[in-house]
Amino acid sequence: MSLQTRHDTELDINTEGNHTGLKARIKAFVDHRYFMATIMVLILINAIIVGIETYPHMYDAYGQWLHVADRVLLWLFTLEIILRLITAIPTWHYFKDPWNIFDFLIVASGHLFVGAHFVTVLRILRVLRLLRAISIIPSLRRIVNALLMTIPALGNIMLLLSLLFYIFAVIGTMLFGDIAPDHFGSLHATLLTLFQVVTLESWASGVMRPLLDQSPFAWMYFVSFILVGTFVIFNLFVGVIVSNVEKVDELEEEKEKAARKAVEINKQSPGDLTEQKQEMREKGQNEEASLNVEINALREELREIKALLREQQRGSK
Structure with missing residues (x-):
């Protein structure tokens, strides 16, 4: 290698090192x-x-x-x-x-x-x-990531909730369509009323109590819908979201541990890495030596067993 080529190589190495150092300083700043x-x-x-x-x-x-x-x-x-x-x-x-x-x-x-x-x-x-x-903000990012992860699981819950709404809407239209046409006069009006009921917004004073005068058993319809729709279905929503938040937290912790481990490895000097490699080699050599000793001992035992078998065969003859 000529002196000019060696000089150019050293310049390239120094330039690359300077760029790497500059990026590291910018990253630390950011x-x-x-x-x-x-x-x-x-x-x-x-x-x-x-x-x-x-x-x-x-x-x-x-x-x-x-x-x-x-x-x-x-x-x-x-x-x-x-x-x-x-x-x-x-x-x-x-x-x-x-x-x-x-x-x-x-x-x-x-x-x-x-x-x-x-x-x-x-x-x-x-x-x-x-x-x-x-x-x-990492905490906000975790929550949003958890919400995005819940979308596939929420599909089944939404399907169950849609079936529940449709069944109760048809029943409500049949039972109360003539009594309260403003709330239950048609299927879409009943669906809107049930949405109000499931949010617990004036469902008793505004929707149920006016019906009790003409239909005393109307409370059974509303109480059953609220128990199933609000306290069961919505709790499923909360449970799925909380579960995914925990999963996201675990993933973030694993990433942080991996990042800290990578930083520790990068901080180690070449001498430390060489010593670690040497220790691993010596450990491997020691394990190999112990295995060889065990193999030789097994061979000796096999020879002794063969010798005993031969003596027994001669004695039987």
């Missing part, structure tokens, strides 16, 4: 709790600005300043996304997390929809920036 707290404060300021814009007299008086503040916040969020893209190795790994995709789309849309034609769209997008708090 993952720092003060940086996360700063982003959370910016999200809250964005929420305050969006709220002020709903008051016409405030918007007329400070509209220009609010617009400037909104653009500053947008570019600060853009800088945050850029820093996170830089720390991702490789860069496209940033988009493996669905929450990162959500953050990217919310921030990028603020740059794409520009102009008087998109005023309403921009206001809606500024409101949606508040949802970035979910990706910033």
